Amino acid sequence: MIVDMKPEDIVGEYREATLTYYDGKSRKVLYTELETPYPDGKLIVSTTTPDGVISHVNRAFVEMSGYSEAELLGAPHSILRHPDMPAAAFKDLWDTVLRGEKWQGFVKNLRKDGGYYWVKATVIPNVRGGKVVGYTSVRRKPSRSKVDECIALYPTLF
Amino acid sequence: MSVMFTVSPDFAPDRLSGWYIFNTWLQKQSAEAIHLEMYNHYQDLHQAIAEDKIDLIYANPFDAAMLVREKGFLPLVRAKGESDEAIIAVNADSNINDVADLKPNTRVAFTDDPDVRLMGMIMLEPADLHTGNIVPLLSDNHVLVAKHLLKGEADVGIILAEAYDNLSGMIKKQLRVLVRSQISVIYHSLMIGPRLQNRRDDFQKILVAMDKDEKGNGVLNALGFSAWQKIEDEEMEFMIDLMDTLNT
Ligand SMILES: Cc1cc2nc3c(=O)[nH]c(=O)nc-3n(C[C@H](O)[C@H](O)[C@H](O)COP(=O)(O)O)c2cc1C
Numbered sequence: 001m002i003v004d005m006k007p008e009d010i011v012g013e014y015r016e017a018t019l020t021y022y023d024g025k026s027r028k029v030l031y032t033e034l035e036t037p038y039p040d041g042k043l044i045v046s047t048t049t050p051d052g053v054i055s056h057v058n059r060a061f062v063e064m065s066g067y068s069e070a071e072l073l074g075a076p077h078s079i080l081r082h083p084d085m086p087a088a089a090f091k092d093l094w095d096t097v098l099r100g101e102k103w104q105g106f107v108k109n110l111r112k113d114g115g116y117y118w119v120k121a122t123v124i125p126n127v128r129g130g131k132v133v134g135y136t137s138v139r140r141k142p143s144r145s146k147v148d149e150c151i152a153l154y155p156t157l158f
Numbered sequence: 159m160s161v162m163f164t165v166s167p168d169f170a171p172d173r174l175s176g177w178y179i180f181n182t183w184l185q186k187q188s189a190e191a192i193h194l195e196m197y198n199h200y201q202d203l204h205q206a207i208a209e210d211k212i213d214l215i216y217a218n219p220f221d222a223a224m225l226v227r228e229k230g231f232l233p234l235v236r237a238k239g240e241s242d243e244a245i246i247a248v249n250a251d252s253n254i255n256d257v258a259d260l261k262p263n264t265r266v267a268f269t270d271d272p273d274v275r276l277m278g279m280i281m282l283e284p285a286d287l288h289t290g291n292i293v294p295l296l297s298d299n300h301v302l303v304a305k306h307l308l309k310g311e312a313d314v315g316i317i318l319a320e321a322y323d324n325l326s327g328m329i330k331k332q333l334r335v336l337v338r339s340q341i342s343v344i345y346h347s348l349m350i351g352p353r354l355q356n357r358r359d360d361f362q363k364i365l366v367a368m369d370k371d372e373k374g375n376g377v378l379n380a381l382g383f384s385a386w387q388k389i390e391d392e393e394m395e396f397m398i399d400l401m402d403t404l405n406t
Contacts, residue, residue: 038284040284040337041281041337041338041339041341042339045343047396058343102402102403104406122403122406123403124399124402126395126396126399136403137403138400138404140404141281141283142283142284143283143286144258145286146286
């Protein structure tokens with residue numbers, strides 16, 4: 001479902017990386033050093049199926065990711081994975097929600113145009129009639145000091 | 159047996175009579191003897207809910223999870239096009255121009271309205287502020303929050319956006335909005351308790367048709383609403399999940 005990123009979509013000078021996902025598939029990503037600041041007062045919301053395929057996004061999600069709603073629905077959530085994010089963070093996310101618990105963490109996300117944005121994310125299982133029918137993630141604006149801590153910490157987790 | 163109806167204590171004071179008129183209208187339409195009991199404080203409301211006294215409630219989103227998951231309430235309707243939003247305000251002369259400028263021990267004024275406070279505290283997080291490092295100023299209502307700002311007794315205030323918009327021009331001129339939330343998926347909902355649930359469909363039908371009826375439309379006006387809109391169970395579950403993520 002995820003195709004390589006295309007140079008014509010990228011804004012500014014970019015670098016290339018190849019991400020290998022949890023399922024062994026890989027994708028070429030193009031990324032720049034352009035940060036999009038988190039918009040004040042907004043929440044970025046998405047819901048996935050139990051296996052992490054995006055099933056709902058709100059408008060703030062569309063605006064911040066740079067993808068259209070049609071491109072996002074049906075895509076795996078790793079469409080936003082940034083090469084600077086250590087796999088350990090997402091392993092912790094999945095281990096936590098699979099235990100039925102809430103996960104919270106700071107994530108650097110990759111935009112369609114190669115830029116990035118930092119979020120403070122909370123992911124919870126959606127339990128309906130005792131069954132997990134999906135997961136919801138709500139992101140809010142992170143503090144600069146917390147982002148700076150992650151910028152120092154994440155490279156040590158590779 | 160009489161049915162007990164209540165409205166979350168964060169109702170706008172000038173809508174109080176509107177809720178009584180609504181109660182009378184609903185009694186007639188549903189042919190249920192409904193008694194409206196208004197509580198001034200969340201503590202009293204929560205006590206009544208704990209004692210299973212309530213059958214119908216116009217509930218704050220913060221209470222929705224508890225009502226559904228612990229007390230077996232189900233959603234009926236929400237006010238069409240209305241959602242709960244919060245603003246962070248400062249004195250117009252304040253040298254704070256960005257939430258990120260705020261430091262620990264900031265004096266924060268707010269009311270006991272739980273969802274507004276939650277949204278407000280989330281908007282203060284970018285400055286690393288949390289309940290443990292602010293100086294809280296619990297105020298009786300949103301006007302008093304504004305007054306704390308005017309008198310320089312608080313550095314920032316958390317106010318329901320609708321209440322802020324309804325403040326007098328005089329007061330608003332002396333305030334400045336730092337952030338206004340744009341969440342749009344958190345709202346108050348009219349909910350029905352277990353004792354009355356055999357009438358859920360009837361109530362939903364009556365309420366959804368209310369704006370088409372001349373009298374009903376007038377009553378809605380008294381509440382400041384244009385119409386009621388049905389809430390699907392999944393919509394309510396989604397909002398509860400959302401509140402759950404924010405509550406951390
Ligand atoms: C509800 C939910 C939201 C997620 N949001 C993101 C996200 O915003 N960015 C991201 O890189 N991964 C997100 N993930 C994690 C991805 O599913 C995935 O684990 C991650 O991108 C790493 O890819 P991989 O697990 O295939 O290696 C989310 C997962 C869930 C369940």
